[in-house]
Amino acid sequence: MAGLLAIAACSSGEGGKASGLTPISYAYLNNGIGFLPELMIKANPALCAPFGIEPEITLLSATTATPAVSAGKVQAGRVATGAALVNASKDPESLKLVASILGVPFYLFVPKSITSPEQLRGQKLTFPAPGGIAELLVRAYLDEQGVAVGKDVTATYSGSAGASVGLAASGAVQGLVWNQDLPAPAVRAGFHRLTQLGGSERLDAIGSNAIIVHTPFLKDNRPAVAGMLECMRKAISLAQAEPLKAAGILAAAQGISKEAAAAQIAASPPSNTSTVWQFSSLQPASAKLVISALEKAKVQQFGDFDPSRVIDNSLVETR
Known part of the structure; x- marks a missing residue:
């Protein structure tokens, strides 16, 4: 204030x-x-x-x-x-x-063992806060791929972007959203870019x-x-x-x-x-x-x- x-x-x-x-x-x-x-x-x-x-x-x-x-x-x-x-x-x-x-642009990062959206079924994704850009983008992208957040994929909320990186590095989650090169802890944990979250009218909006x-x-x-x-x-x-x-x-x-x-x-x-x-x-x-x-x-x-x-x-x- x-x-x-x-x-x-x-x-x-x-x-x-x-x-x-x-x-x-x-x-x-x-x-x-x-x-x-x-x-x-x-x-x-x-x-x-x-x-x-x-x-x-x-x-x-x-x-x-x-x-x-x-x-x-x-x-x-x-x-x-x-x-x-x-x-x-x-x-x-x-x-x-x-x-x-x-x-x-934002990107969805996942472990290198995951190479397709379909493989995210049963996995956990982390977002800084409910309803933020990161979650909305992933929901829309996975929806286009026939995978539903909440039904097929579990959403968790870390409280901050930095905390999301920490969860990924520890192996507690299998996906996070970032808009530049991923910080070193997540890279060392084997995370890589699965896709860019953009390129369609819906995702860009x-x-x-x-x-x-x-x-x-x-x-x-x-x-x-x-x-x-x-x-x-x-x-x-x-x-x-x-x-x-x-x-x-x-x-x-x-x-x-x-x-x-x-x-x-x-x-x-x-x-x-x-x-x-x-x-x-x-x-x-x-x-x-x-x-x-x-x-x-x-x-x-x-x-x-x-x-x-x-x-x-x-x-x-x-x-």
Whole structure:
């Protein structure tokens, strides 16, 4: 809570008034490579000055970020599309989904003795939390393969990504989801990539992130929100064009060596594709695919909620 109060204080506008820039508080979820654009901005907020904004980039957990934006304690942020829809369905006037981002892909890792989804029957998979991106992706993927989580495969919940790695390394589970090279303990335990959890319309929708904005802030500060999107694009371009600089920023955020950070970047799609981190509009049909996955996983029933009510694509589509 103290962190959120500090964000509110930083976003009061005093610094922005002096500089002529509009302050905007923005939340991100972790210091992993998936949020490298946000880390680039956090390391150099002046990157956004040409777009008329003064950002305050703050790390919040996956469970607190979306409610914080919904309550106006933070003005914007990037979160899982599913989390955004869950919160927006409960209070449709509180936030808007203004862009969709297909980030760094997720992979299903299993012991080397398992080479097909069918062989996961009777096995245990671990996820950080119920109803998160990792679980929803695996449920959807295995469903396409005729294997049902809960019936054919047991789901367990570790509480964190790091704890999931520990369970895999100990042999307590036979599958986990990761979005980069697997940490050494799980590798030593013989885990390998079974498949990428993406490539279909359904899986890409479930695995996507959304840029969300507190609705009152959006109404009063549309140019600032547009500026934040433009600054994100600039940060994405820098991360792809200057991998050594990006590695230094990633290393500082994770407390690792520049060499280890550079290896992460080299092994990840951002180093060789222009599709990662690119903005697009969030179509209601895609949102409904995410809602269907959430309902099937028994995270929440949405009833007659219409996702188009909380989607505002105008800032992306008019660029």
